[in-house]
């Protein structure tokens with residue numbers, strides 16, 4: 001790409017800041033108006049990372065509003081519903097009825113969770129403006145909530161007792177229709193009681209969203225979890241998966257909590273110990289023959305041997321034993337050397353890869369941002385820099401798309417997508 005095609009830092013900053021302002025509701029940022037009209041958990045983490053450069057107080061409030069919807073058991077919910085603005089999303093508050101569940105907060109939320117990038121985001125937000133952060137007691141207030149959140153993962157989601165947290169629904173992974181979940185999901189009934197509605201198809205093309213059968217299974221699983229009071233005691237829950245992306249983000253966030261503890265004059269050792277335990281347990285997901293981390297299907301006690309971007313995310317961990325192999329895989333024929341501009345969500349050589357279909361081939365900006373961080377951690381500066389430039393260029397050129405075709409850069413999904421803007425902004429600063 002020619003240098004003159006690349007947007008300058010000021011262009012990125014002003015376009016991204018304008019979009020983030022537009023998507024700000026007064027206490028949080030929606031992922032995108034229309035398709036995603038509420039507050040999403042890991043979106044808020046990524047959005048705060050970008051917002052810190054242009055509106056540090058809003059970045060803090062982004063995380064504070066999510067943490068204000070914490071459940072008594074410590075979970076941070078997948079979605080905080082904003083009923084005043086828009087109810088065009090399913091399943092919404094009428095499905096979850098969270099206020100009828102003991103321990104749920106005042107504000108209506110989903111019962112599920114999303115990947116724990118929040119402590120990592122909180123540390124970055126603090127460092128962007130420590131004076132403001134201290135004046136607002138941002139870390140003092142956030143720390144106990146983040147400790148409780150990670151405590152929930154350790155106490156309620158470590159189904160095998162091996163040190164990893166499990167997701168009980170594909171939505172919890174944030175990578176909804178990743179091929180990692182195919183086999184486990186195929187065993188889930190597609191007969192929910194709740195009538196499945198698809199308002200999402202009014203905002204995005206059907207060919208770019210999960211299919212009808214997948215949605216029926218998503219609803220069935222959500223219904224089962226809800227009907228067990230979202231209490232994580234359902235021993236026969238049919239979908240229990242250990243995701244390398246979710247757990248790597250947990251470990252990085254645990255390391256961030258250690259830094260936050262130090263900043264607050266508290267003991268950082270328990271956080272470092274837990275991060276080490278998660279990292280050690282992650283090694284049980286490593287697939288040496290593929291040079292990548294897979295997922296574990298806890299119900300079937302089997303590893304899912306598929307090469308997805310989720311399996312590259314452990315690169316963010318310092319001292320990762322297989323970092324060199326992961327970098328080779330990332331550079332190799334399934335990912336960048338398939339001629340890709342950005343790292344795709346799924347091995348481009350897989351017969352069922354589809355470069356326009358959501359988490360089954362397209363490149364996502366959040367994953368590429370995480371990989372830039374991972375490459376920098378492992379001293380792969382030139383590759384990190386070239387990926388960062390592609391993130392910025394494709395984000396700005398296409399009006400902050402949700403995701404892109406990794407080969408052509410063609411935009412897909414919704415536009416004006418908040419984390420695309422926030423993370424491009426972060427990389428441009």
Ligand code: 2M8
Nearest residue numbers: 031036040042043078171174175176
């Ligand atoms: C997508 O997931 C939601 C369900 O949570 C959906 O498809 O309706 C995913 O890309 C997820 O990672 C993201 O957090 C969410 C909002 O951007 O959209």
